[in-house]
Amino acid sequence: MKLATIRTPGGTTAVRIDEDTAVELSGATDVGALLDEPRWRERAQTAEGPRRRAAEVDYAPVVPRPSKVICAGLNYRSHIAEMGLEMPTHPTLFAKFAETLLGPYDALELPAASDQVDWEVELGVVVGRPVRHADEAEAEAAIAGYVVANDISMRDWQTRTSEWLQGKAFEASTPVGPWLVTPDEVDGARDLAIWCEVDGRTMQRSRTSDLLFRPAALVAYVSQFVTLRPGDLILTGTPGGVGLAQDPPIFLRSGQVVRVGIEGLGEMRTPCR
Numbered sequence: 001m002k003l004a005t006i007r008t009p010g011g012t013t014a015v016r017i018d019e020d021t022a023v024e025l026s027g028a029t030d031v032g033a034l035l036d037e038p039r040w041r042e043r044a045q046t047a048e049g050p051r052r053r054a055a056e057v058d059y060a061p062v063v064p065r066p067s068k069v070i071c072a073g074l075n076y077r078s079h080i081a082e083m084g085l086e087m088p089t090h091p092t093l094f095a096k097f098a099e100t101l102l103g104p105y106d107a108l109e110l111p112a113a114s115d116q117v118d119w120e121v122e123l124g125v126v127v128g129r130p131v132r133h134a135d136e137a138e139a140e141a142a143i144a145g146y147v148v149a150n151d152i153s154m155r156d157w158q159t160r161t162s163e164w165l166q167g168k169a170f171e172a173s174t175p176v177g178p179w180l181v182t183p184d185e186v187d188g189a190r191d192l193a194i195w196c197e198v199d200g201r202t203m204q205r206s207r208t209s210d211l212l213f214r215p216a217a218l219v220a221y222v223s224q225f226v227t228l229r230p231g232d233l234i235l236t237g238t239p240g241g242v243g244l245a246q247d248p249p250i251f252l253r254s255g256q257v258v259r260v261g262i263e264g265l266g267e268m269r270t271p272c273r
Helices: 031-035 040-046 077-082 136-141 215-223
Strands: 002-008 011-018 021-024 051-053 069-073 092-096 121-127 143-150 174-181 193-198 201-207 233-235 257-262 266-271
Touching: 002 031, 011 031, 011 040, 031 040, 031 121, 069 215, 121 193, 121 215, 121 257, 136 143, 136 215, 143 215, 143 233, 143 257, 143 266, 174 266, 215 233
Parallel strands: 069 233
Antiparallel strands: 002 011, 002 174, 011 021, 021 051, 069 092, 121 143, 121 233, 143 174, 193 201, 193 257, 257 266
């Protein structure tokens, strides 16, 4: 099952994507609100609300206002190697805010404060039930689904100190979407192709099997120190091929278009301006 949040003249609403049709889930203002309902799967599967052409709707971030956005850095073996670092023994975590999120086809306004704007395609995990002190089996059962994300990073801000937050938390800098895909559709995202293109040039290409800490391991780990709630978003890290690691480094410029995608989860297209 695929679920998305779309913008309408009356506000946002959650929809189920049936091939080329978006079926509104009446009463659910977004996917986050839907996941707050104990029987959200049954409701989403059986809903028969107004229908729209899926290709013509305006997609918002899948969960526009998650209570938490937790991100894992240095989590693909290929990216750790390109940065010349040792394999970490624990997840490297940082946080974002809901204000950082963009829809899957929204434009990225390049910030005047940074001239080192970089791409990072990532597998995103959306939590579907409250999780606290979970083991990996409990954590996996709590995953509502997976999304494509792009952790756009302002490297000149990120590298000012040893803490990454300031380079990762610029407003309207993190596209997420186009929809949430439930785990049964993609075998738990264990081995999916993942890629990023800038103006048609492939910059990143890998598979989610290269992840060091798997999605369920990250959910379980985070749940040891904070309660994860329905709609919370975890970004699992990016593979090798980021602009910072090029020789010389390459960063985004106005007029460029970034396309990122994950097998079975869809693609996002972000024009830069």
